[in-house]
Amino acid sequence: MTKEQKKATRKALRQYAEGPVRAAWAEVIEEVLRYYEAAEPLCADLLRLRYLEGKPEEKVVPALYICRSTYYRKELEVLSTVAVEAARRGLL
Known part of the structure; x- marks a missing residue:
């Protein structure tokens, strides 16, 4: 996943409740x-x-009882999965 794809997916996730799609x-x-x-x-x-709840990274890491490296790895996994599914549906 490129930096641009990751950025587009993050933006779309934060704004998915808005707009025609x-x-x-x-x-x-x-x-x-x-x-x-x-x-x-x-x-x-x-x-x-x-x-979905918009909590900052600083609150998510301790809430999930994980270290930052695990957070970054899992976040990339989530963003990639969302991007693939959105692309499959023609949203990205």
């Missing part, structure tokens, strides 16, 4: 959350806390 982004988020709730609950929690 709101329902499509909501479907992407729900699909990714369902997947991660079954496969990797830590990623589901990170997505929920960081992007």
Whole structure:
């Protein structure tokens, strides 16, 4: 995932509730959350806390009881999964 793709995905996650593609982004988020709730609950929690609830990294790391390197690795995993699903649906 390039820096530009990561930036675009983060921006889209923060603004998914706005604009004409709101329902499509909501479907992407729900699909990714369902997947991660079954496969990797830590990623589901990170997505929920960081992007849906908008908590800063400084609060997410201790809330999940993880170190920063784990946070960055899991965040990249989440962003990549969201980007792939959004691209599949033509949103990115």
